Amino acid sequence: MRTLRESLRDLDDRRLSPYTGWTRDHWAALADHLLLSARPYASNSHARVSFPGAPGGYGSDVDGLEGFARTFLAAGFRIAGEGGRDPLGLLDWYAQGLAAGTDPRSPERWVRLDEHDQAKVEAASIALVLHLTRPWLWDRLSPLVQEQVVDYLAPAIGSGYPPINWIWFQIIVEQFLASAGGPCSAKDIDEGLALTDGFAREDGWYADGAERSYDHYVGWALHFYPLMWTEMAAGEPAADTRRPVYLARLERYLHDAVHLVGADGSPLVQGRSLTYRFAAAAQFWAGARAGTPSPGPGLLRRAASGIARHFVEHGAPGDDGILTLGWHREWRPIAQSYSGPGSPYWAAKGLFGLSLPAGHPVWTAVEEPLPVESGDFHLAVRAPGWLVSGTREDGVVRVVNHGTDHSRPGTNLTDSPLYARLGYSTATSPLLAGAHSAEPFDQSAAILDESGRPSHRTGFETTFTGRLPSGTLAGASRWRAHWVTPDADQPDHGSGRSGTPRLGPWLEVISAVRGPWELRLVRVPASGEAPLGPLRLGGWPLPVAEEPARDGRPAASNGVLRSRLFPGPGLDASGVLHAEDATPLATWTSVPWCGTTGPARPGTWYDVAIFLGGQDPAEPPALSWDGAGTAILTWPDGTEDRLDTGTALAGA
Structure with a gap:
């Protein structure tokens, strides 16, 4: 049997994508492979997807919900970008899971938002996909199931969320509830938006809360959700006013972000939740979807495709189509205590580009080199x-x-x-x-x-x-x-x-x-x-x-x-x-x-x-001293620098 990476190589298009060979067909094939490989691990009504492996720190009930919600992301992006076309029957498959998971009487019912905080994370993915696929999924659910979904999401209102990227989970859920005619707290959203304004730092960066927390969450959460919220709330003054601000921050941030991808496609190996792997591509697709003037679409796709190709070529997903806890292949020490066998499927965020149709410029532009390739x-x-x-x-x-x-x-x-x-x-x-x-x-x-x-x-x-x-x-x-x-x-x-x-x-x-x-x-x-x-x-x-x-x-x-x-x-x-x-x-x-x-x-x-x-x-840099505090640095390329140590330590 041929491996996924071998099959994807057959699709390479070096004219359109001279650096990675990847096109939208590669991304679609990757998404379909992940979704079909997950089905054998689903419960009877598909509400829980319980991948093999030791249970996570939050227990098997949370693991099964994660498996559903995170693969649901991939399915939602896939359907949205195809305008509802659904050859794999994803809509019916996940509709059954929604019905069972939100039914409090079902043996497959989901752990609720007021029972475990991790459900607050997964609820945001569910709400986001229901928004993206509204005419093909939400609008076709029975009134009973719609009512169950609203009841399931409603405990987000007035609930406590950690003052980090999690605030966006509450905002996304409540914005969907408002659009569906359900309960919603304008106070929650206003206070959440004000809190997240405090995360903004120089040059388009965000800190994940009040601490000096800078990692991949900057891109796959703190830039991703604000612009998605402005789509969900389009027409509301708060959203329309904030969108240009969020867009300008993302554009400036992306100019730094494209510098943090290696020529082999590897993201920076830094920060928590690394097992989400090619979720790091989400930031580049967010720029494409939002229409940032620069970096251009060819560079955004080059960065995103390079990341996904890097992991596929190094064995993620594995030959069985499963994303394990690891980086390339399975390596459980990379996991945090909140990680379970369904957690790696937040990698589905990296498939966000599939929400854009085949004719979008990000798919038709010729790849441009990364900064490190230039x-x-x-x-x-x-x-x-x-x-x-x-x-x-x-x-x-x-x-x-x-x-x-x-x-x-x-x-x-x-x-x-x-x-x-x-x-x-x-x-x-x-x-x-x-x-x-x-x-x-x-x-x-x-x-x-x-x-x-x-x-x-x-x-x-x-x-x-x-x-x-x-x-x-x-x-x-x-x-x-x-x-x-x-x-x-x-x-x-x-x-x-x-x-x-x-x-x-x-x-x-x-x-x-x-x-x-x-x-x-x-x-x-x-x-x-x-x-x-x-x-x-x-x-x-x-x-x-x-x-x-x-x-x-x-x-x-x-x-x-x-x-x-x-x-x-x-x-x-x-x-x-x-x-x-x-x-x-x-x-x-x-x-x-x-x-x-x-x-x-x-x-x-x-x-x-x-x-x-x-x-x-051949030779290292040389260092000498001029006086008590000025270092003279001579580099192998002949460049000479003078570095005043007192000035550097004084904060000047």
Whole structure:
């Protein structure tokens, strides 16, 4: 039997899509494959779709609802884009599920919104699809089933929703209820809209709530839902007034977002809920549907198709057509505690482009190259504090992080490997399993205590992110090193863990980024407080197929990419950590590191050149000092930069 990826390759059109080969036919085939492969796991009346695997943290009732609601998204997009044409019989199939799931007397009835909060999430997907397919599904349901659906959704009114992207679930549900003649609270919607206005940050970005939470939710939720709500509420003054604002934010954000996709189609491996995989494409389809003037439709499709093709080519879905908890293939440690076997089907959001008909410009335009395919670039993204570097030679996008930790300045939590590392990329994953997932190693700057435990940085202060006159990127942050004894039994929602902290010295880190290089400067300020132990700096975590030989050098290779460190004076200890089954990308992960053999000297700047790229570097950048606080950086391409460390740390 031929695999999905083999079948899709037969459809490739390199004239229309010179970079991915993918067209609307590929997307339709992917959606149909996912939908048909899910049917064997449905209950008798189709109200629950219970995929194989251990139950999620919320139990099998929630798992079955997720399986229905999230595949319903795919079905809804498919029907909407075909104008109601339905060769797979999706409308009747899901109509039966709606009838049984909302019937309080049915053995297949759904867990209600006032019984479990996760139902509030799934209710939004159901309401959204009912809106998109109204003439072919909602309008043809019997009055009894329509009444049942309204009764099922009604507990959203006046209910408490976490003050994050979840507020949009309430808004979407209540807007649908209003359109269906059901109960609705204008107060809920007005207050929700006001709250979400507070999520807006610079350059079209949103934070997921009040914390420094920047991840894929920015695109697949916080930009996706506002514009869908304005469609649902079209003609209402609040929606018509807000739509241009939401559209302008999305357009500006997308100019950054297209820079965060690797040439191989991989999204950035950063942030929670990564098991949703090609849901990351939803933001680009949202731009196409809303009609953002730029980026153009050919680039939007290139980004979206690249993401989906990346996962299909790496085995997601699997040969059985199922999306498991994982990234490429099944790898359960990537899941958060709220994830169950139906959760990965939020990937259906990435199929949103299918809601657009075949004649839409996003399907007819010729693909345009991603920024990383057009040339090397350097981009400072202010809201999340990211220094983004893409290199055409290897197609890798790297992020050096001085602004995101899923927390606030001054908190003393443990570091989440998904948020608080100093670096992320489209070709590497932070260590997410094993001892070093809880104790920072990769992409870290840490003081080791008397037991050898590394300190954490969550709660840091961002002092600078920007660009030097040459175009080199620079950023800085400072934090109180701390060690945490976590409180027991905390759910894993992707952020750091609270507990009993023990405070250590302050650490200051300045990064200069150019091409595949970061020059990282680290100092323990001369505050009179002696460090508790040595300083350790971790580099890029490189996925490798087999356990490499240990030769003591801070360097690793997988035959395609190299991860290397070039330590400066005083960093006289070095090596490579080899971690087994620690990331979803490969069996082994190699992390070069360096550090001091004794306690770090207060007031001393330590420097290390950190490399991730396709070719072994001939020479590293050089650093010298002009006076007490100005670093002179000389890069392999001959560029020279002057970096005033005092200015960077003062926030100028």
